[in-house]
Amino acid sequence: MNPIFSLTPSDRGPVLRIREQELSSALTISLEITGLKPLVSRGELVAKGQQLCVDPANKLPSVHSSVSGKVLDLKKDFILIEEEGDRLAEPLKFNNSDSVSMLSDLRDAGIDVHGFKQGCTLIINAVPKEFGIDGHRFLIEEFNHIMSEGLDYLKKAISPIASAIAVPEGMAWTLPGCTGHEIDPVYPAGLPPMVVKSVTGKEMPPDVCVIDAATLYRIGRTVHGKQPVTEIMVKVGSTLFQTPVGTTVGLLTSKAGFSLSDGDRVLLGGPLSGRAVYSLNHGISASTQAVTVIHGGDDPVAKDSPCVGCGECVLKCPARLMPNMISRHAEFGFFENTQNYFIASCFECGLCAYWCTAQRPLLQYIRLAKKELLDKPILEDLRK
């Protein structure tokens, strides 16, 4: 099998703590705040764990400072903080009375609770999303009790009818109170829709919540320490780091031994589903699990070429779609037509574009069409 599709976690190596590394200057963190409202201003001193930004619409999780420091710069999308002093924010208060406030407390503590529903089936996803994104192995094996604490809180908040943990085949990972499910460790089996299918046997059922193991750990850590999580585990290449949220990818990649030059790509996440950053000053977010470096020129990039009809994308699509037809319609702006090819079933694994003989940007076309369909709903049943 192609090794990039293997989801078997690697053996545990040492954990590199960024704070124990030699740094030439004070640590500067950069937090992405797109869509959020800042609560601090430039030059202000902030404490570790202090809330910096909130979502006025109460949807996105808020962002906290992971260091005690001074706000160096405040842009539309970023906050830059230089480490200084050792102030610590007031502990968080958790209101355990009702489910809605339990979830909003979590959101205020920086956890994404989007999609958590009452009375659902809760699935803890401990399968690496992509090859090498296995930093949570350390958390599950060392901090099982913290995860249990997070699970207890979550169970109280959403009272699930059942809880399960999905683990890659051969890993003896368990969580008290969860039934275990082994998953064949081949990409895309770690993506939520595939995990849901393996655990429940149903495809895209409405009443299932999937939360990944690293997020569960963060919930546990938050309710345990009454502080937002400021340090996370990030896999950079094959090195596992423990590092403050907001550490720049430039620092992480250089500590992991990468030397970058023009044309290289740095991704938050893995090569098949990650997100490229445009600057080495981009900081990792609390939910980042991996940073991947792709050196320029390694692989051909997508091309604007016509589909030759080889059918590889159709045979490789785990959602049994016809990415060739969807992309042909999307390419020429017939976004509504893509619904005849069930575009909504695509869960963006990226395999179609990975295998396309014509190197067409298939998933990119699909995403474009999805976005267009959401922004301008055409069919009645798509309107909220």
Added chain:
Amino acid sequence: MKPISGSPVLTVSSSPHIHCGRTIKGTSLQILLALLPAAGFAVWHSDLLALRVLALSCIVAVIAEAGCLKLMKREIESDNYTALLCGLMFGFLMPPSSPWWLIAVGSSLSIIIGRMVFGGLGGEPLCAPLVGWAICKVSWPELMNFDMSMLTSELTYPLSQLQNFGPETLDEYSLKSLLLGFQLGGSGAAQSGAILLGGVYLISRKIIRIDIPLAFVGGVSIAAALFYTISPVDYALPVYHILCGSTLFGAFFLATDSSSSPVGHFPMIAYGLSAGILVIIIRVYGAYPDGVPFAILLANLMTPLFEKIRPKPFGGITNVHLQR
């Protein structure tokens, strides 16, 4: 954020950020490579006659494609070798003794009518080399008749022998001689053994999938076996149908043509089977001794129908997931 000076300029892209490395050019090169042994055999059997046919056909196809692209004000893309491949496959179907103008006309029509009028590479509803072949076959039947055009050769055309004199004439062909290409037929298409070798190579390199060739050969065998069991004196053994004429060339190279064949395992198998069965029906009942080209053209026409056979999409036939 401004990149701090001295930091590299990163490339951004949206996922997936990697590609398997398979390209149109690489695929055509592999298919060309797989056709080489058969081309070599063809040249050997025809005392260099085939070399002239194949070379001319390739050159004309490439020029025709470049000319059309120029007229359409599009970028010339001869460097993906698909036109060259199309020309070579057309040449494979032609008698080695064909006059130069026939090759030039057929090869250019393969590209123009078979491909460019449908918008170029990827648009072909029919296997392009077969389009040129069919035009020639219908327009100049005597030149396309292997027995008549190859009178000087000591070799004979087993399929017309079968059609005219019955299956017992096939006994004079040993399987080994058929595999080695001691038969008349399309210059390269008749080189069964070399074609088989090329086809197996393509499957082992995963350039083509096994579904269509297997179903095609399966269809031929099943239909031929059926006729043979009905009356062994009137009909030939399946193995002759597979090794004579262009059956294997059709199975591995023509029927698997990417844009005119269906996608998906089940449609591919249905398509291959239908084409294979049609081959035998045409050979048994039709006027043409070798049914392969027309059988594949007919199956190509059914491709849109076969493609209607689709599994249910993930999560069912609905688009409600779009809002979640």
